[in-house]
Amino acid sequence: MAVTKIHPIKKTLYLALDYIMNEDKTDGKILISSFGCNPKTAHLEFEQTKRECNSKAKILARHLIQAFAPGETTPEQAHQIGLELCERVLQGKYEYVLTTHIDKGHLHNHILFNNVSFETGKAYQSNKRSYHQIRTVSDDLCRENGLSVIDENYKKFKSRYSTNGKSYMEYTEFKRGNSWKNMLQLAIDKAVLKAKTYEEFLKTMEEFGYEIKIGKYLSFRHKDKRDKGRFTRAKASTLGEDYTKERIKERIEEPNKYQIYANKKRHYEKCFYKKPDTIVDMKNNEKVKSSKGYEIWAGKHNMKTMADALNEMRNYGVNSYNELDKKLQETASKRQDTLGKIKQIESSMKEIYSAIENKNTISKNQLIYDMYRKDKENKAFYEEYKPQIIAYEMAMKGIENSKHKLLSIQNLSDKYMLLEQEKATLMEKYSSQNSMLHSLQQAKKNTDLYLDNHLEK
Template sequence: MAVTKIKPVKSTLSKALDYIQNPDKTDGKMLVSSFGCSYETADIEFEYTLSQALQKGNNLAFHLIQSFEPGEVDYETAHKIGKQLADAVTKGQHEYVLTTHIDKGHVHNHIIFCAVNFVDHHKYNSNKRSYYGIRNMSDRLCRENGLSVVVPKKGNKGKSYAEYQAEKTGTSWKGKLKIAVDALIPQVSSFEELLQRLQAAGYEIKPGKYVSCRAPGQERFTRLKTLGADYTEEAIRERIEGKRARAAKAPRADRGGVSLLIDIENSIKAAQSKGYEHWAKIHNLKQAAKTMNFLTENRIEQYTDLVSRTMEVAAESEQAADALKSVEKRLADMAVLMKHVATYQKTKTVYDAYRKAKNKERYRAEHERDIILHEAAAKALKAAGITKLPNIAAMQKEYEALQAQKEALYADYGKLKKKVREYDVIKQNIDSILQTGKQPERGKETERG
């Protein structure tokens, strides 16, 4: 399990980078890596990219923290997951420094990435949507690496990192209030009595359209309804009266595709509700008909043909995914290369003058930033095996062509993923139909035996 949070770096960028690279926390800097820059000169390279921003802003960088459950992951795996997360968030367009801290009870990654990308110099837009995207990426990477994932309970709102940590350590006001309400519901006969009991326990009650409570020492009131769907006034009253039952999800509207058949015999909903059982039977008849139509339209006559076609589609999808990853990697590599070439060219005049200067120490002090940038770019180009500077215009043209190729591949991959899901549903439905058909035969054999 990994918990993520992100915050802007508005000042002291070098201090933030120094902190996350602390050798005592990173196994002597063995767990430090970077992209698009050298971690030793990241602050200067970030500032150079920021100076080219199309829009000025207050954020110099963003600091992303990914914390793992104690004992759930080793250092190397945590660092690998951190790199995958950083690559996914920055999309090969922002310099970043990644470090893994191992000095505390839990392993955690620190990712600081530049607020401006070095491709088209647009700023990173950090908001709720982007944060949930980061959280989903982190969860996906955890699943892929066999780690647990925090799954929000049905009807509950998402928690901030601070709320999660507070609830985990037993200090969350909302967590304590939920526990208090849950404990009192079986003991009281009315909502009003519950409020009285909460008041007797030290809570301050604020009546109104939405009842709010405040514990001793709590700064702000907490509305009961913000605790989740089971904590609105109406829901609590129903829970006290024993009338509250979780509402079943309404069936999804038919979108024309084929849906999975419902296992009515083993369905708890069907056992509890005759109405649902009736709906499920009709649903199954419709989906069985759609399944057979699909087989006819795609000229699939044998079960082996269906299995073979399903495997073929899955293989095509995997090939498309590999092709997409390859193009994305090439784009990221090219973006970094173009950045270093451009930096090298822009700072070459200053560096040449530095080499010819009689008083090198004084000249370096006066032009330190450009000299450091030039040396960092030269080092990166040498590491990439570049002996002759490529043409920036030609690289830009290739980059644009790759972007177009990426978009086309992404569209194809999306279609193939949809096709894979469709074939999986068809195969599962056929398996269910065949299994259902076999069950009576087994029963007859048992009777004959």
């Protein structure tokens, strides 16, 4: 496994270059490479590029470090991986100096690259997205060279439950269990569970109310147009890696799919709530008093509204005013119970999410922490890897207090998925109960007002 980190250099670039090219650290300066510049004069050439491009960037260079697990690779292989990392990340647009250090018991690459591209004249944008790209490329290179990489189960989990790319509205709906993307994911999970062949899967999705467009990507659109009429492509970047056409076909054939995706209680119909009409207050409405025509209309409207209210109550099994009060209390109580269950599930999901993050942090920083523990007096090492060491210790503290500490990331991810599906089922139940409660409350309000007006007459 290779651990990466990047930080800016705003001053004394030449000192940073001297440090990374130290012959005691680089096997007599053998493990030094460069692109677009001479290592000895790189600091001057970086500044020259900046002047020629009229760049006002305050950062002189970026310092990228790539550290490998002890004994996992050779100096030559580590250096070659560093070169390929530069090639894929920097794409020949930035001058750089690469050195491989062999002095700390673990091999690590130092890459100093110009903050300004000699090709575009623009400054390098260092942010979460660019760092994620570096991490991804580094992991790919480690995998290609037979080195260990970050837990694949964690990557799948983050791919499914990441909020990146979601609008605020979509993220809010996702948290509530109503996101149309989330609903599509759950529908696909259900269809995969039921289907024995890919053709059966497509037929099942149609039964769930989805229109399907088949091309380079599978695309889905629900017939109730909850997604505003758009087709949603089943791509890794849209729904996650488990929802591509190829992966769906693989999942259908998986022998253990029932353990992962089973959830027989899941339904996909969306509950719509239509607000009932309101009785017009014949006693106090000024328009009724001033307009005979409106008074006649209001009387007819009230009769129709009251008839609708009675029909609504009968649909809910209510046949008398006393039963209406009882049904209201019963529905309110059930809705509160459902809400309590949802909150319990959300609490469990939060605990599992935290446990997964802690386990990944521990795994990611285990190498660094083991080296730190062997030589706690090495202050230079501690300062260099202080964030990772602190993160490791905090994650260990968090996982020790967790009831999930003995479970693997894979098991936790499966458990999280089942809880998510259970929550979605309860959210629909809550929505239905909420609609019923509002309907009954309005029916009672209309009944009280209608009787009051009628008795007054």
